[in-house]
Amino acid sequence: MKIGLECIPCFVRQAYEAVRFVTDDQKSRERIVKQVLFRMANESFDKTPPSVGGDIHRIVRCLSGERDPYLEIKKDSNELAMRLMPSFKAHIRSSPDPFETALRLAIAGNVIDSAQGDRISEQVIQDAVSQSLDQSISKDIINELREQIGKATHILYLGDNAGEIVFDRLLIEELDGCHITFAVRGAPILNDALIDDARMAGLDTLVEVVDNGSDVPGTILEECSDDFRRSFMDTDLVIAKGQGNYETLGEEQKKIFFLLQAKCPVIARDIGCEQGDMAIVKKGC
Amino acid sequence: MKIGLECIPCFVRQAYEAVRFVTDDQKSRERIVKQVLFRMANESFDKTPPSVGGDIHRIVRCLSGERDPYLEIKKDSNELAMRLMPSFKAHIRSSPDPFETALRLAIAGNVIDSAQGDRISEQVIQDAVSQSLDQSISKDIINELREQIGKATHILYLGDNAGEIVFDRLLIEELDGCHITFAVRGAPILNDALIDDARMAGLDTLVEVVDNGSDVPGTILEECSDDFRRSFMDTDLVIAKGQGNYETLGEEQKKIFFLLQAKCPVIARDIGCEQGDMAIVKKGC
Numbered sequence: 001m002k003i004g005l006e007c008i009p010c011f012v013r014q015a016y017e018a019v020r021f022v023t024d025d026q027k028s029r030e031r032i033v034k035q036v037l038f039r040m041a042n043e044s045f046d047k048t049p050p051s052v053g054g055d056i057h058r059i060v061r062c063l064s065g066e067r068d069p070y071l072e073i074k075k076d077s078n079e080l081a082m083r084l085m086p087s088f089k090a091h092i093r094s095s096p097d098p099f100e101t102a103l104r105l106a107i108a109g110n111v112i113d114s115a116q117g118d119r120i121s122e123q124v125i126q127d128a129v130s131q132s133l134d135q136s137i138s139k140d141i142i143n144e145l146r147e148q149i150g151k152a153t154h155i156l157y158l159g160d161n162a163g164e165i166v167f168d169r170l171l172i173e174e175l176d177g178c179h180i181t182f183a184v185r186g187a188p189i190l191n192d193a194l195i196d197d198a199r200m201a202g203l204d205t206l207v208e209v210v211d212n213g214s215d216v217p218g219t220i221l222e223e224c225s226d227d228f229r230r231s232f233m234d235t236d237l238v239i240a241k242g243q244g245n246y247e248t249l250g251e252e253q254k255k256i257f258f259l260l261q262a263k264c265p266v267i268a269r270d271i272g273c274e275q276g277d278m279a280i281v282k283k284g285c
Numbered sequence: 286m287k288i289g290l291e292c293i294p295c296f297v298r299q300a301y302e303a304v305r306f307v308t309d310d311q312k313s314r315e316r317i318v319k320q321v322l323f324r325m326a327n328e329s330f331d332k333t334p335p336s337v338g339g340d341i342h343r344i345v346r347c348l349s350g351e352r353d354p355y356l357e358i359k360k361d362s363n364e365l366a367m368r369l370m371p372s373f374k375a376h377i378r379s380s381p382d383p384f385e386t387a388l389r390l391a392i393a394g395n396v397i398d399s400a401q402g403d404r405i406s407e408q409v410i411q412d413a414v415s416q417s418l419d420q421s422i423s424k425d426i427i428n429e430l431r432e433q434i435g436k437a438t439h440i441l442y443l444g445d446n447a448g449e450i451v452f453d454r455l456l457i458e459e460l461d462g463c464h465i466t467f468a469v470r471g472a473p474i475l476n477d478a479l480i481d482d483a484r485m486a487g488l489d490t491l492v493e494v495v496d497n498g499s500d501v502p503g504t505i506l507e508e509c510s511d512d513f514r515r516s517f518m519d520t521d522l523v524i525a526k527g528q529g530n531y532e533t534l535g536e537e538q539k540k541i542f543f544l545l546q547a548k549c550p551v552i553a554r555d556i557g558c559e560q561g562d563m564a565i566v567k568k569g570c
Binding site: 005006008009013016019026030034035037038042043045 | 290291293294297298301304311314315318319320322323325326327328330
């Protein structure tokens with residue numbers, strides 16, 4: 001999925017927000033934002049949004065010398081989500097359809113996204129959970145995912161953000177008996193989850209955790225490691241979280257279920273839903 | 286008042302919105318937005334927001350060949366405001382303090398601002414009027430303005446946007462007996478009022494109407510015509526509408542009352558009010 005013209009102001013906003021994390025010096029902030037503007041002026045509009053986002057945040061990291069600007073935010077998100085986990089787990093256990101409830105919670109967790117703005121609060125998470133539990137989602141697609149999971153010999157689960165992966169863990173705990181590989185990004189980008197975040201969420205004690213070898217906020221296969229690409233090619237089912245994975249893998253010839261909140265109008269239009277909706281999108285089935 | 290870093294995403298959004306008015310061709314839109322990004326990457330952060338805004342919209346007009354992209358919007362705003370005028374005039378006439386009511390309406394009219402986004406609706410105007418009539422504004426500053434108007438031998442009234450100038454007319458009608466010059470911009474910029482808009486609002490039948498000779502969405506004196514600069518220097522009281530005039534004249538050694546809605550956080554911070562507030566700011570008194 002290519003970037004739209006309306007992505008441009010959003011990218012510049014992201015750059016502005018990112019520089020506030022990396023330096024307090026106004027002149028340095030200006031220098032970085034100007035470099036981002038210069039890059040954007042020379043960017044190809046045939047790229048996907050995560051590809052352009054990767055370029056922008058690489059400039060912010062490179063010029064500031066901050067390897068992982070969102071490290072503290074990621075830690076806070078993980079801790080907040082871990083603190084909320086027991087109550088969500090109890091909710092799943094007591095619900096008539098634990099798989100569907102866990103699935104809806106995993107989608108709700110996608111609200112934890114630094115590309116969209118400020119730090120996440122408990123209230124924002126609780127609101128997203130309520131929305132996701134109440135929102136009308138086709139029973140057919142939920143049952144199809146349930147069926148495909150039952151048939152799969154191996155599932156590749158592509159995570160998205162720190163904090164969110166605690167919600168992914170809740171879903172993965174409901175997939176008992178499945179052979180699952182959980183993949184995170186290969187290097188810092190926004191608040192996207194890395195291996196350390198997967199460990200904080202305890203995912204490494206449940207399933208195999210790998211990184212994809214790339215610092216893009218999505219999954220551009222050509223930029224991923226050989227090992228990750230092989231895992232992607234060999235798996236019979238992919239569950240992919242978040243907008244970035246949808247934007248980069250939406251046209252792959254592969255059985256993929258995308259679980260995401262459609263946070264921006266460009267994505268919502270592409271999916272055919274309302275902005276802000278919790279969505280399951282299947283491709284290649 | 287210099288631009289802040291947070292103005293940058295806002296300028297890029299403005300450019301994105303402006304190109305949608307000037308061409309339907311996606312490639313042309315990309316070309317213009319990229320040229321704006323390139324310009325922004327090389328822009329001085331010592332400039333005022335209207336100076337940078339002027340640069341951006343000059344690029345949009347120049348590359349698209351559209352001399353006045355907001356012409357239709359300006360016409361619609363004037364017509365809408367003229368249609369609403371009789372009821373507002375009746376409200377002023379029946380109020381215990383017609384001057385204060387007209388003043389509050391003139392401030393409310395500043396909501397009609399294409400720099401802030403989409404076309405204006407009747408509901409947005411009615412909401413702004415209700416807000417402005419109800420909002421707490423210091424009686425002292427209102428009475429000081431009333432007193433200064435009473436004492437002035439000449440008032441230079443700097444307009445801002447099309448549509449809004451119909452609300453300015455309502456205030457000017459309450460200043461019967463004053464010698465007033467009403468100034469508009471010298472060439473198309475956003476939805477800022479030009480001579481034609483002043484005529485549509487009937488201002489030319491009430492007071493002298495001049496243009497300032499500049500295409501900047503504010504009043505940068507060095508860029509204005511000699512005639513306008515002389516009028517500014519010679520007048521004993523300036524009433525200046527909108528953010529652009531505040532941003533460009535806030536540091537002039539002149540008796541100026543700024544009437545505006547503080548639409549962005551940068552302005553609100555500078556004034557010391559909440560974003561969205563209707564404000565009267567006096568300088569040089």
